[in-house]
Amino acid sequence: MLIRMADAGKTFRVWRRKEGFKGFFANFVAREWTQVTALANVNLEIRRGEFVGLIGANGAGKTTLIKCVSGITPVSSGSATLFGVDSFALGDGEKRRLALVMGQRSQLWWDLPAIDSFRLLREIYSIPRDVFERRVEEAAKRLVVTEKLQRQLRQLSLGERMKMEIIGAFLHEPDVVFLDEPTIGLDLVSRETIRRYLVELNRERGATIVLTSHDMEDIEETCRRLVILRQGRVLFDGDLVGLKARVYDRRSIEVHLEPSSRTWDESLAPRLAPLGATLERSAPLTLLFSVPAANVQTFVPLLFELFQIRDLAIERHPLELLIRQIFQSGQAPAQLSSGEPKA
Amino acid sequence: MSGAAVPSALVRDLRLLVVALVYELRKVTTWRAGFVVRELMRGMWRPVVMIFVYATILVQPTDRLGSYDFRGLVAYLILAASFEKLLFHQRGLDLSDQIFQGYVTKYLTMPLRFFVLALARFAQHVLIQGGVVVLLWSAGALLLPQWWPQPASALALVEAALLVLLGSYCYFLTCFLVNALAFWLDVVWTLSAMTSFVFSFCAGVLVPVSVMPAALRDTLQWLFPYWAVNAPAEVFLGRLGHADFLRGIVVLGLTAVVLELVRQVLWRRGLARYVGAGM
């Protein structure tokens, strides 16, 4: 087991500010300290080669979890281990197999061109020179930043910088990589490039990757396993493919009717039932149906039979809807009502 | 226009002033240790130090300062200024910022000893400032040969250089320690400024330690700053001999060992409570 958290908890001590004039002095002389629980009873095991998406609302504890597992800060209770060693006591041997990318904090040296930072990393991780040259060249080509290698980091755009961060993080071919919001603020193409790069590295090199992002597309297109945190607790931990199947096995069909067409009435309901289709919404000239993906082929001709159709659109139920529902309800998917998420 | 509803510009300014004042007061008192250091202790060191400076001057006969005449004093000041330039400088280390802003986190997952990076800073400083001092020194010796101090002997020059270098290293360790307090405090800048001022007094940059009142002089001779600037200057001029040099090496060596131990403990403790701000 590469990563293991057992009953891990993390609390921070903060003081509560009192309001008002009296509070002003009270704040200074006698502070009232309280505990903030960032993580509570987290049990998590991650195996070699997994690609895990870590999601949760703001303040759910994603970054804290990464900090605890990667050894930046110790857990307050329970344990966190990486490569079988207590995370906060990693030796150089373990650190050599680890990389961390923080979208918010540069891992590279701000005043140096990226290539110089990479050379410093080469020294830190003792990478042979020829291997190093090859890796930089290859990675820069894949992420399309070869031209920018010589430019001072502070003069790069956010996206270019992130690509450099990612190149830097993978130079020593780590076994485990933590990425905390690596795609924050990136354009669509850059995001796509970075995702593809990560997936390839995971597949080709078997690198274990833990990724947090607020962009569900990042997660959907890269991860196989999803961990959802809510208020410091693991709310869901399971197969993303399974979860996807639950939402992806249905399609939304939006139908726009000609003014001359017949409209919806209850007598039509029995015709839909055999196909497992339901009417989700109806407006005078617009109808929204939900149908199992497998029945779309037979359902669409039926629609043309019943109505005079001006336009028709078929879409997948986005995973995001389900996730939003999970965040809001605080219930794991298994406990969710079997009904499909509605817009 | 409904003039009655909107208060006049003056009233609005006054209200904003009051609210902003409360806000400023709150900010100042957010960090308690910071408040004590920054608001209470700042500026207190200079008068204390200057009292000693004037005490030194006032006990002197009129045209001399201890064993120094004016010419000797100029030579001393040139040397002290040069050596102080060679010394590591607080500003050379932006460690406290890195700690406070959370930039140190990146090193915590890398297989390296962070201190080595700081050492590189020190080495850079020694090289650059060494070059600069040699340049300035040569220019001065060419332009003002009658005022410029000459080394008492080649050995004196080497001994002085060794003392300065070791003293500079001790000062670098001190800077590192003060900066590492950023794990706990927000006022490292103020502390740094205080440290460097007190240091320059103890080092004899303002007045040679040897002309200070006896009790003070005897105390300062046990502290490393004296051996980093004042003593090397006097070794250079031949006012101090070989035995003094050896004593200096011992004091500096012991100081370096103690500072290094404290540094290791402080760094470890700091990391244990570090959370890496703002991520």
Ligand SMILES: Nc1ncnc2c1ncn2[C@@H]1O[C@H](COP(=O)(O)OP(=O)(O)OP(=O)(O)O)[C@@H](O)[C@H]1O
């Ligand atoms: N240094 C700290 N001191 C006190 N509380 C903290 C500290 N760091 C984090 N917290 C609290 O711990 C909780 C988890 O924070 P964390 O940064 O892990 O959230 P996150 O899931 O990464 O959120 P985001 O999506 O906004 O990045 C939050 O409630 C936060 O306020």
Ligand SMILES: [Mg+2]
């Ligand atoms: Mg975060």
